Amino acid sequence: MDCVSITGEPGSGKSTLIKEVIDILRSKGVKVCGIVCPEVRVNNKRIGFKVIDISTNKESWLAKVDGCDGPRVGRYRVCREAAELISNAFKSDCQVIAIDEIGPMELKLPGIREIFLNALKSGKPFIVVRHLKLRDEEILNILRECKEIFKEKWVQVDPMSLVNELVFENSSERPRSPTETLSRD
Secondary structure, three states: OOEEEEEEOOOOOHHHHHHHHHHHHHHOOOOEEEEEOOEEEEOOEEEEEEEEEOOOOOEEEEEEOOOOOOOEEOOEEEOOOHHHHHHHHOOOOOOEEEEEEEOHHHHOOOOHHHHHHHHHOOOOOEEEEEOOOOOOHHHHHHHOOOEEEEEOOOOOOOHHHHHHHHHOOOOOOOOOOHHHHHOOO
16 A cells, blocks of 8 residues: 555654655645644644645634634644535545544544545555544554654654655555556556
C-alpha cells in the first residue's frame, strides 16, 4: 500500500511535515485533496483549530475553547459546521489524499469516520497524521499497513523520502514519475 502514517507528541512537527510533503507533491504537478487542521493562537495561547480543504483553501472552525456547541474534547468544543467542509474536501478528484489529522476531535463529527474510511480504502496513495490517542481499530488496522513515522521534536525527517514512499510501488521497482504512479486506478 502506498501510504504514510505520521504520529508523535503535540508540537513535534507532524503538521509541518505533512504540509512539506503536500507542497512537494503539488510542485511536481500531483493533485492532492483532503484536509489540514492548523492550531489557532491568540496572544501565544491556543484557542482552537481550523480545518482547511486542501483543494479549495476553504476553511472553518474545527474546535474552539468558546463558541462551538458540539461535543467536548478536552478543553475544546467541536464545531458541527466543520463536518460539511470535511465531507466536501474528499469529493474532489485527486491523485493523493492527505489528512491532518485523524483524532478524537475529527471523529466526533457525524459521518466523518466513514468519510475517512472511504478515503483510506479508495486505493489512492495517502499520507495521514494520526493522533496518539486514536483508538479506532478499523482505522488503525489500515494505518498499520503504512510506513509509520514517529515524529520527535528536533528530529528532522526528509519530506522527499515520504514523497518517494507515495510514488514508488515498492523499493524493488524502478522509479516512476509521480503522475505515472499516482494516476493508476
